[in-house]
Amino acid sequence: MSKRRFGRVRKLPSGRYQARYPGPDGVDRPAPQTFATKKEAEIWLSKKETEIHEGDWINPDLGKVSFKEYGTAWVEERPGLRPKTVQLYEGLLRIHLIPTFGNRTIAEVKEPHVRKWRKTLLDNGVGPVTVAKAYRLLKAIFNTAVSDGLIKSNPCKIKGAGREDSPERPVLTVKQVFTLADSIEPRFRMLVLLATFASLRWGELAALQRRNIDLEAGTIRVVATTTELKDGSITLGPPKSDAGKRVVSIPAMLLPGLKAHMETYAERGDEGHVFVGPKGAKLRRANFTRVWAAALRKAGLSGIHFHDLRHTGNDLAARSGASLRDLMTRMGHSTTRAALIYQHTAMERDRAIADALGKLAEEAITKQDQEGSGT
Structure with missing residues (x-):
């Protein structure tokens, strides 16, 4: 019987076969499993030899x-x-x-x-x-x-398993937004309106300083965001992507209210925060929850999260005819995924409007034809 030129196979007392081979590091290694037949063990050794020859061998010890x-x-x-x-x-x-x-x-x-x-x-x-x-x-x-060369392939191969399919969040009407803004404590009225009509995140609003607002130009410069950790600390840092750093235009109708807010509630000085608590402390979600819940009750709303205001603003921007690039810039996104969702929704609504108009036109024409024929 000819001797194998790479590795060796031996029959175990159990009747199964064990394969061993010399690794590139000079260590004699067994296969990680035994085999039912000698042929299966030899096939495994041939594959391992090819692996080593082509430079694909992974040291199992690593x-x-x-x-x-x-x-x-x-x-x-x-x-x-x-x-x-x-x-x-x-x-x-x-x-x-x-x-x-x-x-x-x-x-x-x-x-x-x-x-x-x-x-x-x-x-x-x-x-x-x-x-x-x-x-x-x-x-x-x-x-x-x-x-790192520890394993040959990634065991995570479930298609779509990493995709987040969050349930669709509610979109408020413009009337509901203003009702909510009028129902919340006055110092937080502009917080509600800017979250909606400037599409700002909670952390961006909490980090906003006087120097970031240009009332004459009607713009907000977003350069920072706050993050609240479980230990109660608040960190201030840049947005998580370069796209998050942006200049957002404010609807002109909000400017008088924003000016009044800054004169009444904002901290003094260029670096003073625009939104602070009643005692001058930084905004915290935990403290704001009570205020938010009370405002929802007064406005007759339920199940609304603060982030739904930004969601509503993005939806309104899409329906206003904003382009994909316009939406990405205003929302502070570096990819098209989120903007496409709002644009697609706007197109669906536009199609529904068109279909409804078409139905009205058909009914009017039918009615006109019936009147003309005397039926």
Whole structure:
């Protein structure tokens, strides 16, 4: 019987076959599993030889680091992460990833494990948006493991699993927006109106300073945003993308009210914040929740989140005929995805209007024909 030129196969007492081969590092290594037949073991050795020859060999010892250790280090080593992003990643790791994968090595996690983990989360009532975020983080960690040469391929291969399909949020009417603005404490009236008609985020409004507002030009320069962490601290930093730094025009009808607000409620000095609490403290969501709930009750509204004001403003901008680029600039987005959603919605509404007009025209023509024929 001829001797194999690469590796060797031996029959075990169990009747199964074991394959061993010399790695490029000089270490004699066994296959990670045994085989039912000698032929299967030889085929595996041939594939491993080709792998080594083509430079695709991965040292299996490198993938023996635990997922908990590697994932935790992954978050710590990411450059430029915002504090809130670090907080999010640490929470996803602790609550949704480490309980399942923590004690496995990086190399041990396979596609079936990822599929089962995702299904279990969804079956246990974890929200689809949270599951999508956790999946994206898991995939990112394994992408780095591939780049580091720890594993050959990423086990996260579920199509669309990282996509967030958030439920459609309500869009307020212009009348509802002003009713809400008139129902909230006066110092927060312009907060409601600018969130809507300037499409500003909560963090952007909380970070707004006097020097960022040009009443003569009717513009707001967005250069910073606040982030509230779980420990109660507030950080001030730039928007998360360059597109977030922008100049937004304010509807002229809001300028007198904004001027009055700055004279009455804003902090003094160029660096004074435009929106502060009754005692001069920085805006905090936790403190604002009570004020917001009271305003909703007074306005006869329910189920409305503060972010729905920006959503409403974006919708109004799309319906005003704004182009895709106009929407992206005003919203502070660097990609077309969100803007396309609003533009598509506006087109659907425009089509509905056109269809309704067509129906009215058809009814009028039919009525005219009937009157003309005397029927």
